[in-house]
Amino acid sequence: MNSCKIYYFILLCLVGVMACDRNEETGSRVSYENGTGGLDLLAAVAGKHTISVITKAVDFSEIDAKNFYVAIKKQETGEVVKEFSSFSVMEDAGFPLLLPIGKYSVIASSFNLQNTEVSEMPYFVDEQEFLIEEKMTTGVSLKCVYKSIGVELVLSERFVALLNAQPHNYGYEVEVDCAGISHTFTQGKMAPVYFMKSCEELVVKVRMRLGSSDSWYPTRVYRVKNGDKSPELNDYYIINLDVEKEPEDSDTGEGDVPGTVSLNSKTIRMKS
Numbered sequence: 001m002n003s004c005k006i007y008y009f010i011l012l013c014l015v016g017v018m019a020c021d022r023n024e025e026t027g028s029r030v031s032y033e034n035g036t037g038g039l040d041l042l043a044a045v046a047g048k049h050t051i052s053v054i055t056k057a058v059d060f061s062e063i064d065a066k067n068f069y070v071a072i073k074k075q076e077t078g079e080v081v082k083e084f085s086s087f088s089v090m091e092d093a094g095f096p097l098l099l100p101i102g103k104y105s106v107i108a109s110s111f112n113l114q115n116t117e118v119s120e121m122p123y124f125v126d127e128q129e130f131l132i133e134e135k136m137t138t139g140v141s142l143k144c145v146y147k148s149i150g151v152e153l154v155l156s157e158r159f160v161a162l163l164n165a166q167p168h169n170y171g172y173e174v175e176v177d178c179a180g181i182s183h184t185f186t187q188g189k190m191a192p193v194y195f196m197k198s199c200e201e202l203v204v205k206v207r208m209r210l211g212s213s214d215s216w217y218p219t220r221v222y223r224v225k226n227g228d229k230s231p232e233l234n235d236y237y238i239i240n241l242d243v244e245k246e247p248e249d250s251d252t253g254e255g256d257v258p259g260t261v262s263l264n265s266k267t268i269r270m271k272s
Contacts (some may be wrong), residue, residue, distance in 0.1 A: 030137065038137040068124070104132060123194060152238065177205070197233075198230065205221050
């Protein structure tokens with residue numbers, strides 16, 4: 001069996017924001033009934049935000065606010081009085097949206113969070129309070145920002161070649177845990193994932209099968225932070241997994257020699 005070195009890199013980057021923009025108040029010629037007013041809301045995506053990390057990019061430009069879930073709640077009780085599966089559906093219902101006078105909040109998000117803890121979809125969200133006054137139209141400004149911790153696993157070309165050439169002799173499992181919520185990357189499960197809660201650290205567990213059909217090297221555990229700072233809900237981690245054969249004259253000996261794993265971290269911030 002070929003003994004191997006494993007090179008393992010994690011890089012951290014801050015993602016940009018997506019904006020939903022609207023004037024604070026807008027005039028209206030709508031005739032309101034007594035005790036009612038209107039809400040006018042407009043969603044738009046502001047620009048393309050791409051963060052390049054070495055040869056890999058995080059690109060949320062295809063996210064469209066028109067697909068965002070929208071809910072309107074009473075401020076005092078949190079009761080949802082109106083909700084829409086997407087902003088487009090809300091638009092089809094017609095603006096301004098009629099509501100009884102009172103205090104409300106409106107939330108727009110890339111999906112209805114509910115009890116979701118980890119997802120293959122990034123979470124963007126904003127929530128604002130507003131007041132509905134009698135026979136008046138209120139405009140609300142929303143800025144929907146990225147609020148999740150993204151993790152993506154990228155394999156080197158060399159490792160991919162080994163997996164393709166000897167699929168029974170090479171394998172991997174990379175488990176990432178954030179605040180007790182975990183996700184495992186495997187050959188059949190490689191989509192980026194997003195955690196919905198911040199945590200003290202990311203706990204990364206790596207299992208590798210190198211040159212053997214049935215023997216896994218012992219699990220290696222890493223505790224990842226951004227320097228001294230804990231992962232936050234606007235971070236995106238890219239994990240690069242690579243393998244390299246030991247030199248033929250290596251004195252590591254024969255048999256099952258565990259590979260060497262190293263961990264490096266770098267922070268890249270995008271200008272706002």
